[in-house]
Amino acid sequence: MQLLQALCQIPAPSGNESALTEYLLRYIQHNQAAWHTQPTVLAGAEFQDCIILVFGRPRTAVFAHLDSIGFTVRYGRQLVRIGGPVVENGYRLVGEDSLGKIDCTLVVHEETGALSYDYHREIERGTELTFYCDFRETDTTVQSCYLDNRLGVWNALRLCETLKDGIVAFSCWEEHGGGSVAYLAKYIYETYGVRQALISDITWVTEGVQPGQGVAISLRDSLIPRRSYVDRIRRIAEASGVPFQLEVEGSGGSDAKELQHGAQPWDWCFIGAPEDNVHTPHEIVDKRDIDSMLALYQVLMREL
Structure with a gap:
C-alpha cells in the first residue's frame, strides 16, 4: 500500500x-x-x-x-469544478501558485450552491486545487x-x-x-x-x-x-x-x-x-x- x-x-x-x-x-x-x-x-x-x-x-x-477530479480557481474567490467532485463545506483543498503552496477550505454557498474558497489571500486564477490527501x-x-x-x-x-x-x-x-x-x-x-x-x-x-x-x-x-x-x-x-x-x-x-x-x-x-x-x-x-x-x-x- x-x-x-x-x-x-x-x-x-x-x-x-x-x-x-x-x-x-x-x-x-x-x-x-x-x-x-x-x-x-x-x-x-x-x-x-x-x-x-x-x-x-x-x-x-x-x-x-x-x-x-478537482477545482480550478476562477475570478476572485470563485471555484469551477474539474469533473464531478462531491462538495461539502469545510473540505480541505491544496495546490500551488507563483506565491507558494496553498492549503485552503472549500466553501459551498447555501443559497446558490456556488463554490469558493476560504484563504488568507486571493489565489491566482487558473490554479488547480485538489482534495488534501489523508491516506x-x-x-x-x-x-x-x-x-x-x-x-x-x-x-x-x-x-x-x-x-x-x-x-x-x-x-x-x-x-x-x-x-x-x-x-x-x-x-x-x-x-x-x-x-x-x-x-x-x-x-x-x-x-x-x-x-x-x-x-x-x-x-x-x-x-x-x-x-x-x-x-x-x-x-x-x-x-x-x-x-x-x-x-x-x-x-x-x-x-x-x-x-x-x-x-x-x-x-x-x-x-x-x-x-x-x-x-x-x-x-x-x-x-x-x-x-x-x-x-x-x-x-x-x-x-x-
Missing part, C-alpha cells in the same frame, strides 16, 4: 497530469528490471502526458486513467481521496510485474470529458493490431455490488460493451476461482467511451474494485476487492 499512498498524494487533476506522469516514468525505470518481461516504453510529446507500455506480443490492452489504512480497508483512479493505476503497475504479453496504457482527462484514449487507441490498433481492452478503473458500491465480495465485472454502464466479449471474460473469471461480482448500471462511464465511439473495432470491459464515498476525500475500498482485482487481471491477460 506504500505505492498506492504515494500515487494518491501526487496532485494530477484533469489537464495537469504531468507530475504523476513523471513519477510513473521514474517508477518504471527503477523497477522494470525486476519484471518478468521488459516493456517498450512509449512516452513524450507525441503522447502528451500519457504512457504506453508494450510487453511481448500483445493481444489485449489495459487502460488506466491518471487524472482526478488511512486498516487491516481490511484503504481510504483516501483519489482512489479513483490511483487504485486503477496501482493495479496496472502491479500487473506489469508479471505480464508477459500485453499493453498497459495510462491515459489522461478521463474525469473531464476524455480526449486522450482516442489517439492512444488508434496508435495501438494501427501499430500492434490490438483491439480488445480491459478498463482498470474503480466503480461504485451499490445495492447490488458490495464491498468485500470481489472485483466488479461491469455488464454495462451508460454504454453497453459487446456481449460476446464480456461473456468470454465471465467464463475465464468463473474458471479462475477469483471472487467477482457482476455490475449492471444505467449511468457512469470510463475510458471505454472513447473506444466504443472510435473508428477502430475495439472490444472492452470495465473491471474494477467497488468503492464507497465516491468522488469525496474519503473514498474507501476493501482490500479483498483490491486483491481480487489484481488476481483477475493477471488471469485475463494470460487467457484472453
Whole structure:
C-alpha cells in the first residue's frame, strides 16, 4: 500500500497530469528490471502526458486513467469544478501558485450552491486545487481521496510485474470529458493490431455490488460493451476461482467511451474494485476487492 499512498498524494487533476506522469516514468525505470518481461516504453510529446507500455506480443490492452477530479480557481474567490467532485463545506483543498503552496477550505454557498474558497489571500486564477490527501489504512480497508483512479493505476503497475504479453496504457482527462484514449487507441490498433481492452478503473458500491465480495465485472454502464466479449471474460473469471461480482448500471462511464465511439473495432470491459464515498476525500475500498482485482487481471491477460 506504500505505492498506492504515494500515487494518491501526487496532485494530477484533469489537464495537469504531468507530475504523476513523471513519477510513473521514474517508477518504471527503477523497477522494470525486476519484471518478468521488459516493456517498450512509449512516452513524450507525441503522447502528451500519457504512457504506453508494450510487453511481448500483445493481444489485449489495459487502460488506466491518471487524472482526478478537482477545482480550478476562477475570478476572485470563485471555484469551477474539474469533473464531478462531491462538495461539502469545510473540505480541505491544496495546490500551488507563483506565491507558494496553498492549503485552503472549500466553501459551498447555501443559497446558490456556488463554490469558493476560504484563504488568507486571493489565489491566482487558473490554479488547480485538489482534495488534501489523508491516506488511512486498516487491516481490511484503504481510504483516501483519489482512489479513483490511483487504485486503477496501482493495479496496472502491479500487473506489469508479471505480464508477459500485453499493453498497459495510462491515459489522461478521463474525469473531464476524455480526449486522450482516442489517439492512444488508434496508435495501438494501427501499430500492434490490438483491439480488445480491459478498463482498470474503480466503480461504485451499490445495492447490488458490495464491498468485500470481489472485483466488479461491469455488464454495462451508460454504454453497453459487446456481449460476446464480456461473456468470454465471465467464463475465464468463473474458471479462475477469483471472487467477482457482476455490475449492471444505467449511468457512469470510463475510458471505454472513447473506444466504443472510435473508428477502430475495439472490444472492452470495465473491471474494477467497488468503492464507497465516491468522488469525496474519503473514498474507501476493501482490500479483498483490491486483491481480487489484481488476481483477475493477471488471469485475463494470460487467457484472453
